[in-house]
Amino acid sequence: MIQYFSADYVIPVTSDPIKNGIVAIEDGNIVGLYRENDPAVKADVEHFSGVLIPGFVNTHCHLELSHLENVIPSKTGLIEFIGNVVTKRGQDVERIKEAMVEADRRMYESGIQAVGDHVNTSISAEVKSKSKIIYHTFVEIICMKDDEVLNKIDEARDIEFYFDPNHSSITPHAPYSCSKSLFKTYKKSISDDNIISIHNQESEEENKLFRYKSGEFLKFYEKMGIDVDCFKAQARNSIQSYLNFLPASNHTILVHNTYTSIKDLDFINRMARKVTLCLCPKANLYIEDTLPKVQLFLNQKFDIALGTDSLASNDTLSILEELKTLHKANKELTFLETIKWATINGAKALGLDNEIGSLEVGKKPGLVLLKNMPNLKINDSVEVQRII
Template sequence: MVNYYSADYILPVTGSPVKNGTIAVKKGSILEIYEENSPALADKQVQRLQGVIVPGFVNCHCHLELSWLHNKTPKGSGLIPFIKEVVKTRRKPPEEDPAEAMERADRMMYKNGIVAVGDISNVIDSKAVKQKSPIYYHTFVELIGFEPDRAKDIFRAGADLFEEFKPLKASVVPHAPYSVSRRLFRFMSKFCWETGSLLSIHNQESEEENKLFRYKSGDFLDFYRDLNIDISFFKAQARNSVQSFIPLLPEKQKLLLVHNTYTSLKDIYFIKRSEREVTFCFCPNANLHIEKRLPKIEMFLHNDFNLTLGTDSLASNDNLCILSELKTLHAAFPSLELTETIKWATINGARFLEVDENLGSLEKGKKPGLNLITKMNGLSLTPESEVTKLV
């Protein structure tokens, strides 16, 4: 059976908006997009909807296994206190079944029109949920280890976990510049390059990260001391963290930089000169939850970068909803146009996760999912805008 949906606008993402257009879908596959008053629809039963039809959303950064930490962390405390709270809470017996929390989070994302997720995992616990889910998952097996002498053992454990996640798509990736030694970086870089894997890393989520790499100063020194980690080996780089670790990666490595809250214009110029295939991922609601600050979005707009969106985890967000992230961005940066940011929420993420052949845009033959955004002002989001999954 073919279903016909008409709306105030259809946003194909890879093409121009179609005002009062109609989209034909059969078993999730897009058959055609029709212009207003197309004669081909004369004898068709068309469901008329108010709002804007867009493809299914792509969430490039999530931590499904942290779902049980919802409402367990203070807001606005800063990154280091947030990390300490997460570590402390994870060491306690969970107050609810983590598997049930992950299943609920997965259902939440599905209901909110998310069709693909780049998910961070430190353990195997999320595999069962991912295998049952209608959502596509790429798992980033995340490694943490700042002490060089532990690098080989940590990497081997990560490689074993990577194997456990098969047949699901996965990569072995670093957590963050401040938590991964140069030696461990090299192990992962070699592995990702040899396996053709995607690489994701938390980047410049706090100014303390830049202080550590520039001057070997700031709150991270106390953080390591509290964890009894000796960092006498670490030398200040006299430059920000992103400029310090990117040279450790293969030149052709596909890289996702997540958060970028304290990324500077000099960092962006450095990344451009490096000629690496870099995608930036913004998680605005999590940034506000942790640091009460958003990235300087304007800096990224004119440099031809692939820009994407993520939700981060329920430990740092009240909802796993890409529309909510869009609303936060548009409220903070009113000059943004939905016809541009919808690409961040769909096709750009699909391209990074290498699923754009089927997801990310409304094109013939694709099965990208279909979302209806309601309570719009033309093609502009409002604080009341909501998403309904159609297909």
């Protein structure tokens, strides 16, 4: 049976907003978009006060860290945060699974339709297999020792086996946690359809490491027993040091970009890669108390997507709350621009744009209502309600 839903505005995302628009849905699939009083609408219409949009896409998350909610102190800086995650993440398996189930439920209820999720184990596989959310799972590789590179790649493939083969890939974790040898071997070992999602320039300490071989990362490596004697200062920021080692044809999601400069963006453009910049503003504030320079990314016309990161570094897993944070800090942003970041851009980055991310006939993107949103402006009073 076809259901008809209308609102003050319908935002298809990939086409113009429809005032008093109507969305027709059958078994979750979009079968029509109409204007008010269109004679093609053959049944009663359920009207909502607010704005109808497709389900959100959370392009970056760590579901398996959900049990660390309210555990790790905020605003410590990235390196202390990493140390806390390493020492505190190991808990009872059932407790971890319960936290993931609850986090998954909260994300779905907050309107999230798909998630790009980073893992180091297979523990989230069962939760994802039962979820209403579409997950693309990124299995992280962490390897600083050259003699362990092949084993680490094999371990990642073993973990990937537990997840949906159509929606999973292996990826380097971050430039500060992967050796040059790992990057080179990884480049030769993956297929062209393997989506890459790598943490990028989340801290200025990362740039110090690559430019000068100095800063807090050296103390961290020493504490962790990692020998970096062979690492050489690159006299340039991290992205300019490692991007060449990633395969050129694979879509790459650069996550965080809190300390990415205009020169870094120029470098990425010259490389002519398929790159999406994923911003996680609330996590950036939680860890480093700093936000990315959004206007730089807009000026360079990059595709931007949004993520929440994990509950270890956030008090919600809500894309709406990420939008609020960005709009509060960047008054020049418009909702019709940032809704793309929260939906279709993330869907494209995860290879899901044929299914979700916009209200188009033939897609099954979910249907979400934003309430208390006069003049299509994001404000603190906006609330989200999942319709389908």
